[in-house]
Amino acid sequence: MTHHDCDVLIVGSGAGGATTAAILAEEGHDVLIVEEGPWVDQGEVAPFSLDQMGKQYRSGGVTVALGLPSIAYTEGRCAGGGTEVNSGLYWRPPEATLELWRSRYKIKDFASDDIISICAEVEDALTVQRVPGEHTPATDILRRGSERLGWQGDEIPRWMSYPEGDGATDGQRQSMTRTFLPRAFAAGARMLCDHRLDKIVRNGRRAVSAELTNEGRDVTIAFRDVIVCGGAIQTPAILQRAGFRHRIGRTLAVHPTVKLAARFDGAVNTPDDVSVYQVKQFAPNMSFGGSASHPGLVALALTDNWREFGAAVSAWTDLAIYYAAITSEGRGLVQTVPGVRDPLVTYRLTKRDRDLLGQGLARLAMVMLEAGALEVYPAFKNAPIVRNRRDLATMTGLFAATKASVMTVHLCSTAPMGDDEKLCATNSHGLLHGADNVFVNDAALLPEAPGVNPQASVMAVAIRNARRYCDERAKA
Ligand SMILES: Cc1cc2nc3c(=O)[nH]c(=O)nc-3n(C[C@H](O)[C@H](O)[C@H](O)COP(=O)(O)OP(=O)(O)OC[C@H]3O[C@@H](n4cnc5c(N)ncnc54)[C@H](O)[C@@H]3O)c2cc1C
Known part of the structure; x- marks a missing residue:
């Protein structure tokens, strides 16, 4: 001892x-x-990689708040x-x-x-600052789609230091x-x-x-x-x-998110970085941004309808993942269970939250189409591939939050x-x-x-x- x-x-x-x-x-x-x-020193593992999830996340990033739908969450450890x-x-x-x-x-x-x-x-x-040089394609996509729709958005500064004269992917997280x-x-x-x-x-x-x-x-x-x-x-x-x-543990509040992957005509994926642009037209209730798009995460994002989406994984360099995040009226519980190491976490989305997730996903898909996406793969069970506005209407009709892969990284x-x-x-x-x-x-x-x-x-x-x-x- x-x-x-x-x-x-x-x-x-x-x-x-x-x-x-x-x-x-x-x-x-x-x-x-x-x-x-x-x-773990910065740089020892690739940012946003599965390796990083194994070493620096709790339970390798596989943690969930039970509910209808359940919400996958991640914590650094x-x-x-x-x-x-x-x-x-x-x-x-x-x-x-x-x-x-x-x-x-x-x-x-x-x-x-x-x-x-x-x-x-x-x-x-x-050293919170904007990217001093070139942006990644994933950032440009979100900006382009949003601007074509006339929606508000902006680049969000980050806690990064950048070597003189270099661009988005050379920053070191502070x-x-x-x-x-x-x-x-x-x-x-x-x-x-x-x-x-x-x-x-x-x-x-x-x-x-x-x-x-x-x-x-x-x-x-x-x-x-x-x-x-x-x-x-x-x-x-x-x-x-x-x-x-x-x-204590009675009022867990999160920003629930739904995701989609979008395929473009050419390489857009930067595995070790995310988009720094956020669409704020519907804030604070709803915001859109870019997610980590490491190849393993691209594969994961396609699993909700693997039969139809799965083939896209071989073109992962042409894909990027985006999210729609909402504010939530619902709340969750964190409860210890005797003899069990990790607490039991539950979360209850309200009807307003579930509806907002559907609206968010539809609007995010619209941004992707405006930005020139060839195909959009929404992350809910048996979702259709969205190639145009007609498919978007079909997608909206089929969506239910209970079928969606909802997740969050903001826990409060x-x-x-x-x-x-x-x-x-x-x-x-x-x-x-x-x-x-x-x-x-x-x-x-x-x-x-x-x-x-x-x-x-x-x-x-x-x-x-x-x-x-x-x-x-x-x-x-
Ligand atoms: C993938 C991801 C992306 C995110 N992106 C952003 C972003 O872009 N911008 C933003 O503002 N926020 C972001 N966040 C959220 C932000 O990181 C958190 O809000 C912030 O880190 C919370 O700080 P904290 O001190 O409460 O907890 P944490 O930073 O999670 O720190 C808690 C620490 O306590 C340790 N700990 C827990 N239990 C024990 C124990 N029993 N004994 C010893 N140690 C213990 C944990 O291992 C952990 O290291 C993101 C989070 C994640 C996971």
Whole structure:
């Protein structure tokens, strides 16, 4: 049995955990980060590849929220969490979202200007910018189709650094292993990778120690405070295993997406990159963008009607995958099951959500036809090949969300923050209601899915709360 001591234990090293660790360590706190996954340097595995899914995703990327339809979701499980594997598309939280969170959940000291000024710091730290050179064909397709329809859209900046004078595919993702984790280490923070926290041990309102496993060996850690940043699925599971229940894991919010693959007359596929263009004509309810289109993922996207679509896989270089994402009224549950390692996750889409998915898929297919797609392969059971507007009408008639391959990578809101105790699991700064020294500081805190890519919102909220923690500790 190995034992460690620290002042502050941070569980998870993703967007929430890494930023928290850097802020606390720079303020002189003795910080220990534990991370279930391995350290994988950027560039060690090809971005968006099946190899990456095997090494850096939880369960190789095969995780699902049960429901009608079930929703496949993915979580990063490595040093840096989701920031290592994601598309890097950066959106500040919209003003309307911040206002809704502030008023509905009674979040104190949550002025939009303060959050936006933290976003500006994040943009500097992660070198958020537009592609300096040529765009990939997948980006041009979305822009062309959208512009021909007269629909609004734009290139979304990313947290990337680019070598001088180079283009879209030469960028290096400014994930947590390249930014906030090195900052935390420089200020004295320690990190244990391949260490899974199994249990937080409590004495009433106080958490006193943690039990972990590292490659089969038992590890214990004693701490003064613990900050849980395991992501929106694992954080509620960790808290429930410690016996905390109030508003935990009951309000999972995601951006559900439906997909299609589109075939063009010539090569359009860039396996290790995604489109940086998003169509925002129907935002916030509906947005369209590009998905990872590695050959393995192209094959997967064609499986809903393999008999008719399967032949297209041999021309995978001419195919790219796109998604329609919606905001969702529905909510999900994350529940631990005794004796089972991973929590049970369920999600219930409302009728409005299901209808919106159908409309989204139809409009996305229209963008593809306008952009010059020869064939469109929608991802729902026994979907037809769409070659023209008439096929599109047939597709719309046949669509049902219950037959669709719905998925999501944006997971939020399983321990919402705010001073309204009826709605929220933590106070306005992430301290768990009912506990004295247990904090949450990750995507679980966002009271609702923000309607845009969420990482900037997660980081801004985490930095705000970490600073508050340091101020409170300095007073104590
Ligand atoms: C494929 C993909 C694409 C995405 N694209 C974008 C995008 O373009 N733009 C955007 O804004 N957002 C994107 N996101 C979402 C974004 O990555 C997340 O919102 C963000 O990473 C959430 O931060 P977090 O700290 O809550 O959790 P994470 O970043 O997921 O970090 C949680 C960490 O905790 C660790 N952990 C969990 N349980 C334990 C335990 N018991 N013990 C020890 N460690 C544990 C996990 O291994 C993980 O590393 C994407 C996500 C994915 C998966």
